[in-house]
Amino acid sequence: MDELTSLLEIGARVEEGGQKFMEVADKVRRMISPKDTFPGIIIKLNDNYKRQIATLLNSFAAVIFSKKNVYKAEHFVRAIDALSISSIILACRYMETKDKSDIKDSLDCIESATSYCYELASQNLPYCGSYAFNIASLLYQKKFVSEGLEFFRYSEKIFRTVKNKQSHENTCKYIAFCLIVLDQTNTEEFEKAISGASDSLTLLSNWINRRPPENTQLVYNYIKKFKNRDEALNEAMPYFALEGDFRILSKDPNFNDFFPNFEPPRTILYTNEKETMNLFKKCYVCYNSGQFLLCAKQSEALLEKWPQKNNSASKLAVLFIHVWIINSFFALNRPDCVLPYIKQLNKIFSNYPWIVGLSSFYFLKHCIYSGNYKHYIDPPPLAFESIASWDHVISFHSAIECLKKNVEDCFQFFEEIRECSNVLIKREAFHYVAGAYRLFGINPCISDFENECKTCKEARALYIYHSCIDYINDDDIDAAWNFIKPVNVDDSVLQALYEAEQIASGHCATIRKIKLLQAILIGNTDPERSADLITRSCSTTLDSFIRVKEKLFKPPFPFMSIAYFNVAPLEPSILFALYTVGRPLVVRIKVGTKYDDFLDELERICSESTNLSGDIDGRTWWKKKYELDNRMEKLIKYLETEIIGFWSSLFTPMKYIPSQNCLRSVLLTALSKMSLSDQQEFCKFCKKEFHEDLNLERPHSSVAKPLSIICGKYMHNVPWEMLSCVRERTTKITRIPSIKVIANQCQKEMPMKVNAESTFFILNPVGDLEKTEEMFKPIFKELRWEGITQKIPPEDLIPQALAKKELYVFCGHGNGQEYFRYSKLVDDEMTCKASLLLMGCMSGALNDEGEMDPTGAANYCIAAGASALVGALWNVTDGEIDRFLSAMLDFIKNGKMDVEDAVISARNSCKLPYLTGSAVVVYGFPAIFLKR
Numbered sequence: 001m002d003e004l005t006s007l008l009e010i011g012a013r014v015e016e017g018g019q020k021f022m023e024v025a026d027k028v029r030r031m032i033s034p035k036d037t038f039p040g041i042i043i044k045l046n047d048n049y050k051r052q053i054a055t056l057l058n059s060f061a062a063v064i065f066s067k068k069n070v071y072k073a074e075h076f077v078r079a080i081d082a083l084s085i086s087s088i089i090l091a092c093r094y095m096e097t098k099d100k101s102d103i104k105d106s107l108d109c110i111e112s113a114t115s116y117c118y119e120l121a122s123q124n125l126p127y128c129g130s131y132a133f134n135i136a137s138l139l140y141q142k143k144f145v146s147e148g149l150e151f152f153r154y155s156e157k158i159f160r161t162v163k164n165k166q167s168h169e170n171t172c173k174y175i176a177f178c179l180i181v182l183d184q185t186n187t188e189e190f191e192k193a194i195s196g197a198s199d200s201l202t203l204l205s206n207w208i209n210r211r212p213p214e215n216t217q218l219v220y221n222y223i224k225k226f227k228n229r230d231e232a233l234n235e236a237m238p239y240f241a242l243e244g245d246f247r248i249l250s251k252d253p254n255f256n257d258f259f260p261n262f263e264p265p266r267t268i269l270y271t272n273e274k275e276t277m278n279l280f281k282k283c284y285v286c287y288n289s290g291q292f293l294l295c296a297k298q299s300e301a302l303l304e305k306w307p308q309k310n311n312s313a314s315k316l317a318v319l320f321i322h323v324w325i326i327n328s329f330f331a332l333n334r335p336d337c338v339l340p341y342i343k344q345l346n347k348i349f350s351n352y353p354w355i356v357g358l359s360s361f362y363f364l365k366h367c368i369y370s371g372n373y374k375h376y377i378d379p380p381p382l383a384f385e386s387i388a389s390w391d392h393v394i395s396f397h398s399a400i401e402c403l404k405k406n407v408e409d410c411f412q413f414f415e416e417i418r419e420c421s422n423v424l425i426k427r428e429a430f431h432y433v434a435g436a437y438r439l440f441g442i443n444p445c446i447s448d449f450e451n452e453c454k455t456c457k458e459a460r461a462l463y464i465y466h467s468c469i470d471y472i473n474d475d476d477i478d479a480a481w482n483f484i485k486p487v488n489v490d491d492s493v494l495q496a497l498y499e500a501e502q503i504a505s506g507h508c509a510t511i512r513k514i515k516l517l518q519a520i521l522i523g524n525t526d527p528e529r530s531a532d533l534i535t536r537s538c539s540t541t542l543d544s545f546i547r548v549k550e551k552l553f554k555p556p557f558p559f560m561s562i563a564y565f566n567v568a569p570l571e572p573s574i575l576f577a578l579y580t581v582g583r584p585l586v587v588r589i590k591v592g593t594k595y596d597d598f599l600d601e602l603e604r605i606c607s608e609s610t611n612l613s614g615d616i617d618g619r620t621w622w623k624k625k626y627e628l629d630n631r632m633e634k635l636i637k638y639l640e641t642e643i644i645g646f647w648s649s650l651f652t653p654m655k656y657i658p659s660q661n662c663l664r665s666v667l668l669t670a671l672s673k674m675s676l677s678d679q680q681e682f683c684k685f686c687k688k689e690f691h692e693d694l695n696l697e698r699p700h701s702s703v704a705k706p707l708s709i710i711c712g713k714y715m716h717n718v719p720w721e722m723l724s725c726v727r728e729r730t731t732k733i734t735r736i737p738s739i740k741v742i743a744n745q746c747q748k749e750m751p752m753k754v755n756a757e758s759t760f761f762i763l764n765p766v767g768d769l770e771k772t773e774e775m776f777k778p779i780f781k782e783l784r785w786e787g788i789t790q791k792i793p794p795e796d797l798i799p800q801a802l803a804k805k806e807l808y809v810f811c812g813h814g815n816g817q818e819y820f821r822y823s824k825l826v827d828d829e830m831t832c833k834a835s836l837l838l839m840g841c842m843s844g845a846l847n848d849e850g851e852m853d854p855t856g857a858a859n860y861c862i863a864a865g866a867s868a869l870v871g872a873l874w875n876v877t878d879g880e881i882d883r884f885l886s887a888m889l890d891f892i893k894n895g896k897m898d899v900e901d902a903v904i905s906a907r908n909s910c911k912l913p914y915l916t917g918s919a920v921v922v923y924g925f926p927a928i929f930l931k932r
Helices: 002-013 017-030 040-044 047-066 071-095 099-121 123-140 145-160 168-181 188-196 200-212 216-224 229-243 275-286 292-306 312-331 336-349 352-368 390-405 408-418 423-439 446-451 457-474 490-502 510-524 527-537 595-613 616-650 665-669 677-693 723-726 741-744 768-783 797-804 823-827 856-863 877-893 897-905
Strands: 559-565 573-579 585-590 707-711 733-735 752-754 759-761 786-791 807-811 835-838 868-872 920-924 927-929
Touching: 002 017, 017 071, 040 071, 040 145, 040 759, 047 071, 047 877, 071 099, 071 145, 071 292, 071 336, 099 123, 099 145, 123 168, 123 573, 123 595, 145 527, 168 188, 168 677, 200 216, 200 229, 200 707, 216 229, 229 312, 229 352, 275 292, 275 312, 275 390, 292 312, 312 336, 312 352, 312 423, 336 352, 352 390, 352 423, 390 408, 390 927, 408 423, 408 527, 408 665, 457 510, 490 510, 510 527, 510 559, 510 573, 510 585, 527 585, 573 616, 585 616, 616 723, 723 897, 741 927, 759 768, 768 786, 768 807, 797 807, 797 823, 823 856, 856 868, 856 920, 868 897, 877 897, 897 920, 897 927
Parallel strands: 559 707, 707 733, 733 920, 752 927, 759 786, 759 807, 807 835, 835 868
Antiparallel strands: 559 573, 573 585, 868 920
8 A cells, every 4th residue: 555655646746648657557557456356455445545546547548548649559458447447446436425526437437438449449348348337236235226227227238239259148148137237127138138148047046136026927938948947947946936926836846845835945955054954954844743832942043043145045945934933833822922023024025025915914813813903904916916816815804804793794705715726825714714604503514625725734634623513413413412421423533533633733723622522522431531631622732832741640639621612503511621539520511602691791891890980080980890890799600500500519529539539529519509309309310320430328538628720711711719619618729721730740749838038029110000019118128028119120030030039929010021921931941930929900811812722921830830820810900909919918927828718818808809809810739828
């Protein structure tokens, strides 16, 4: 650089045009001329130097061209080179200064060089054209698009005039590149250029990777003319896939399976990094084999390390990874995890209408699961006719809306969807079509759908499932069903359902339905199997996350599974599976529309309570609350007397008889609630129907024990703990999310012990619960608990507290999900040592997501090892939940009290014993507070 400075100083001092000046200028030209890379050292020069050098080189060229009769051809070549280099210098200076005069002068220089080529050195035209092309590429790369396009136009103009046959292939390559950038590919000039280019594959790759054309047929037509057609087709396949033109893909056997199964093409290497590529293949194997949890985790890790390359093959790999993550989380009933990846997919592939449509389709699924269509956007149309058109997604959306409103117009929409050629939409619609028919009591021939769902394991399983329902309905099996002697079902039906369950591996919602139908058909012919099917149907999603430590185990306490089966035309039923010792008891209660009516009224009461305005006067407000409390009491009584009836004794098997099965304990409990005349009639019935099972002649011991319940879908929001039979006998009830959780904890001593001296609390983190803070701050201080008040907890604080402390208390809005996602406890296999008191609205509620199993903080915490979690099923007032917690803290201070007893007693402190008291429940295992 010092030498260059010296030369510029000399050039400025000597006479312009003199021998010394020309020697200095020529030396500067050679020194800064781009060699191995473009633009070489020019880009590093000081801006002032750049203008000075450009002036020097322009003067050098002007001297030579002004004395044409003195200088020779070799000097003309140097002068043309000087002007070309000057053009580069000024373009580089423009990128720094943004001075319009620099870019104008740059173009003038290259035009002058070209003009002198035509006149004095036509063999150098390709040289000028390549300089113009390189300048254009540099400007374009640095985001100076309009300026770059101007140079591309000029470069293409130069090369079009080149007549040199020896450089014809190279000239065609430059012309084709320019036309690609200028978006003039649908022209005769481009067809000639790409056909005559030296490296047509490289051109094709640049075309489809840098500026992917919307017209896929145009690309395919060009490829058919290539000499190396097969290589070109393989190079372009990722482009066709990203654009959604699967008609072309289907012509190649290597790509037949790509859509709609998203199977990676075998012939494409997405990255040269062996370790990354192996992980990619592993993710696909996990996805294809239904290992959705492992697939989601590994795909997320793969996405973080995937190399950012701007080519179709790499982009296609990124599409696969996103699809695997999204579909895995849907299969795992984790739509909350799906939304970020849908948005990311839409952002990354915003220039690809088919993939934007795919993200719209996934977003529609998310809307269906959440029941919220406010932000739904219709997918964009494709520029060509394709089997991947997303036009029917709009009909799908409308059909679901109609289905929700029970409007028969939805059939018209579903018929449109059945005509759709997009297998993804048809596959997803299958379940909703069948559901809509059954909702309106119509029983179509399910075989109509067989061909539409063969491409998808889940849809195939659903086809078998609905076919079995048709068989049951045709043979009137459900109507003849009897608790004592179930109607024998053909073994082929049970075998078909078993096969469907295997086919649907990993698809939790479908497996739940199949298990429940199996349980009903088997009934008490095999109570162990029926009970197991009912129990496992309650937690198909969570079970896919949990590793079982004890496959064979003896439950340390009685537990009961409760499931709801409602598939037309079979009669809606509640299924119970009670485990004590010996043979489990399986019960089916046909409920008609009563249970749905119960759920509707429960939702209305909770909604009216939540929406009760705080602007009305206190007396009116409390009057409304007491009315709602009274309605809740009547509703629970309706559940007990009109729906469950006699079988409410399942919740209080007080006459627990170890020597025989649990049927006796249930019957004896029911007997104690009847009048004398009813008892006599009932005993006659029992002696006739259950004599062998009951073995009533022998004496037995009786021991009272707590009961844990596993609630299936549509059962978890019901306040089972408030049934009168439960309250009268003060039966201790806890809720457990899964039988696998029991298996993993069964070796621990029961009841589990909670040392309240090891506590961490979060009090009023947002700062808007002044009365709550005023009530509990001095109490927490008295108890010497560690915690934070009026502070948003850091991201790692809550998981640390859950892992190290024995009790975690949250007093705020909700359950603190916004500060820590509880699902990470299970996803990342964290340990939750602490029991939890979550004193916020809906802190213990589980979220129903469409067809999926319910999920929530309670399930994740108990599955991760927590002894117990106390939370609210629905919205409660701050004052009421504060009174509840205050009463619980009194019991904690005294110690030696069961958590369940503390909750039962604390319910009595509420002004609204049903509206508030019913809301608060205990999840987990029998637990006891240690004495301080």
